[in-house]
Amino acid sequence: MTDQTIARQVDEFNEGFTAQIGPELSAVFDGEQRDLRSAGVPGGVVAVGDAAPDGPLVTPTGETTSLPAVRGDTPTVLVFYRGAWCPYCNITLRTYQQELLPALQERGVQLVAVSPQTPAAAEQSIANGELAFPVLTDPENVLAGRFGIVTEPSAAARAAHTQLGFDVADSNADDTAAVPFPSVFVLDDSGVVRFADVHVDYTTRTEVAEVLAAVDALSVATR
Structure with a gap:
């Protein structure tokens, strides 16, 4: 277990990462994050009160499924992340495994993570965080596109x-x-959808306490 917020863990990671990659590459990523924050959340993102869209999903073993099939009639926390290559995603998923998942299980709520990476890379995400919840592939970002949250790294960031x-x-x-x-x-x-939190700056994430507050509000609303 960790008693640190995701933000605190990210700050600690960034200190070492900046020292490791040097000021030139750090400036590239800092600039990308500034541009993302400046542009803000795009229009058309699925909003609270909307029905969650559907899209094809693939399990790490290559089986085809869908969001309705995965969630069934169980309240679900759906997490979109970039991939196993993203250190901020790994920090977040590991924290969700350690702190969020047990609390959700106590509440009868499931946790599902989705990314556009290959099933093999999804398995790497599972290994990175020793994850015990479904980690699925969203081929071609179909589901993410229907949620209105697709983007891509800048040309400078890809370089x-x-x-x-x-x-x-x-x-x-x-x-x-x-x-x-x-x-x-x-x-x-x-x-x-009863709660939506989209982070255009990929170094920031939804904290465990925020998710649990949303889940608890859902429970109150359905009583």
Whole structure:
């Protein structure tokens, strides 16, 4: 267990990461994050009160499924993340495994994570965080697109990624660099969105306490 917020863990990671990659690459990523914050959340994002859209999903073993099939009639916390290559995603998913999942299980709510990466890369996410909840592939970002949260790294950021030895497209199921904005949606037992939190700056994430507050509000509303 960790007693630190995701934000605190990110701050600690960034200190070492900045020292490791140097000021030039750090400036590239800082600039990308500023631009993302300036642009803000795009229009058309699924909002509270909307029915959650559907889209094809793939399990780490290659089986095809869908969001309705995964959630059934169980309230669900749906997490969109960029991929196993993203350290901020790994910090978040690990924290959700350690602190959020047990609390959700006590409340009869399930946790599901989705990214555009290949099933093999999804397995890497599971290994990175020792995850015990469904981690699914969203081929071609179909589901993320229907939620209105698809973006991609800037050209400068992708060049910086190349200098660091990887490319987002190599991990994605469709060989593109498209990724979702890191987002959390809380769906009720009918699949209606009751909480939506979209982070355009990928270094920030929805904290465990925020998710649990939304889930507890859902429970009160359905009594």
